[in-house]
Amino acid sequence: MNNSYDVIVVGSGPAGACAAWRLAKAGVAVAVLEKAALPRYKTCGGGVVGRAMRVLPVDVRHVVEQDCHTAQLHISPAGLSFTTHREAPIVSMTMRSRFDFALLSAAQAAGAIVQQKCAVNAIASHADFVTVFTNRGSMRAKFVVAADGALGMVGRTMGMEDGRILIPALEYEVTVPHDRLDAFHDTARFDFGLLPHGYAWAFPKRDHLSIGVLSMTKRGRDFKQSIERYLDMLGCRAATQIERHGFVIPIRPRTGPFVDKRIVLVGDTAGFVDPVTGEGISFAIQSGLVAAQCLIDMQLREESVRGAYRQSLSETILPELRAARVLAHLMYHFPRTRSWAFSHQGQRLCEAVTDVMTGKRRYRDLAFSFQTVFRFLRPRC
Ligand SMILES: Cc1cc2nc3c(=O)[nH]c(=O)nc-3n(C[C@H](O)[C@H](O)[C@H](O)COP(=O)(O)OP(=O)(O)OC[C@H]3O[C@@H](n4cnc5c(N)ncnc54)[C@H](O)[C@@H]3O)c2cc1C
Numbered sequence: 355m356n357n358s359y360d361v362i363v364v365g366s367g368p369a370g371a372c373a374a375w376r377l378a379k380a381g382v383a384v385a386v387l388e389k390a391a392l393p394r395y396k397t398c399g400g401g402v403v404g405r406a407m408r409v410l411p412v413d414v415r416h417v418v419e420q421d422c423h424t425a426q427l428h429i430s431p432a433g434l435s436f437t438t439h440r441e442a443p444i445v446s447m448t449m450r451s452r453f454d455f456a457l458l459s460a461a462q463a464a465g466a467i468v469q470q471k472c473a474v475n476a477i478a479s480h481a482d483f484v485t486v487f488t489n490r491g492s493m494r495a496k497f498v499v500a501a502d503g504a505l506g507m508v509g510r511t512m513g514m515e516d517g518r519i520l521i522p523a524l525e526y527e528v529t530v531p532h533d534r535l536d537a538f539h540d541t542a543r544f545d546f547g548l549l550p551h552g553y554a555w556a557f558p559k560r561d562h563l564s565i566g567v568l569s570m571t572k573r574g575r576d577f578k579q580s581i582e583r584y585l586d587m588l589g590c591r592a593a594t595q596i597e598r599h600g601f602v603i604p605i606r607p608r609t610g611p612f613v614d615k616r617i618v619l620v621g622d623t624a625g626f627v628d629p630v631t632g633e634g635i636s637f638a639i640q641s642g643l644v645a646a647q648c649l650i651d652m653q654l655r656e657e658s659v660r661g662a663y664r665q666s667l668s669e670t671i672l673p674e675l676r677a678a679r680v681l682a683h684l685m686y687h688f689p690r691t692r693s694w695a696f697s698h699q700g701q702r703l704c705e706a707v708t709d710v711m712t713g714k715r716r717y718r719d720l721a722f723s724f725q726t727v728f729r730f731l732r733p734r735c
Pocket residue numbers: 364365366367368369370387388389390394396397398399400401402403472473474475501502503504506507523524525566600601602603620621622623627632633634635636638
């Protein structure tokens with residue numbers, strides 16, 4: 355095994371795979387180290403929103419199990435329901451094992467070396483290079499892209515500033531009889547009000563449903579009861595099989611810097627997740643591509659890469675996440691205000707968020723109207 359590369363990418367999720375693809379395409383010697391055996395299961399709804407599909411550098415249509423052109427939002431106990439439709443899919447449903455592997459295979463075809471069952475245990479940073487210690491020996495590179503996910507060790511052990519907020523989420527893979535599955539066809543369903551500070555979702559896959567809950571607070575109280583209630587509500591008690599998984603989602607980015615000690619942080623490692631939806635695939639892809647482009651453009655010079663990545667993030671992902679936090683605050687921490695706002699402007703808000711999910715608009719473009727809603731509401735609540 356060669357043990358010297360220009361760039362080592364730790365983690366083969368969408369952030370790592372897209373970074374590796376871009377680097378390999380540019381002729382950079384890149385290796386992806388993945389601790390799991392591939393393809394690996396990832397706890398996730400597997401919903402790839404239109405915004406993510408738009409930035410994807412490779413065609414992954416073959417792993418889409420079902421396109422959803424309809425999104426439904428239900429808010430209880432207010433009894434509000436809204437439906438949006440689009441001609442192009444709002445969300446394309448995938449299983450992450452296949453989706454991530456398709457991206458990684460594209461990176462490999464472009465020239466990236468992939469090492470599976472290769473867990474990174476430690477990293478040592480030097481003036482001109484980085485040593486990466488794994489269960490299969492040590493390697494060195496001029497740069498490391500840390501794409502090792504929400505609980506990854508790279509940022510933590512290298513003492514990088516954190517500040518992310520990790521929230522809990524449960525995902526049940528639920529097999530139901532086909533006539534029950536058909537009721538969910540073409541529709542991504544979201545339910546607010548089932549649990550405090552969170553929401554539940556039901557995503558149709560080819561042969562089953564991915565049903566989950568998340569809570570925007572650090573501790574998910576009554577989580578299991580909430581999802582069991584949700585299964586009842588959806589008429590899924592007759593499930594023939596249920597696989598239960600839990601993980602965390604970082605809904606606030608690190609305080610930065612996002613490049614330090616020749617290490618670049620991307621995806622969940624950096625905390626680039628939409629705080630309104632908990633959707634992280636879009637920004638994982640985008641940050642992976644942006645990080646790779648900065649490494650290429652700046653020819654792996656540390657100071658230049660640091661400046662270029664900071665600049666790119668401050669023009670793309672970070673302002674989007676900041677704008678999204680305003681809406682997230684309304685959605686999760688003021689339930690009565692939320693019900694009031696949705697009872698008056700619900701369809702408009704849903705259409706606006708659907709436009710963001712499909713990549714037609716950005717949260718930043720909506721900020722003014724959200725602020726207007728807030729100003730309008732404040733004296734009344
Ligand atoms: C329950 C749940 C539901 C979700 N639903 C959605 C959804 O429907 N749509 C959406 O867009 N987002 C969703 N998300 C968020 C989404 O899963 C993440 O934002 C996304 O996976 C981030 O991608 P990533 O590439 O940064 O990290 P990951 O996909 O987590 O990939 C990290 C990789 O690094 C590997 N790794 C970790 N440590 C090491 C190590 N030491 N050495 C080598 N390899 C290592 C891991 O095995 C893994 O393969 C959900 C999250 C949860 C928890």
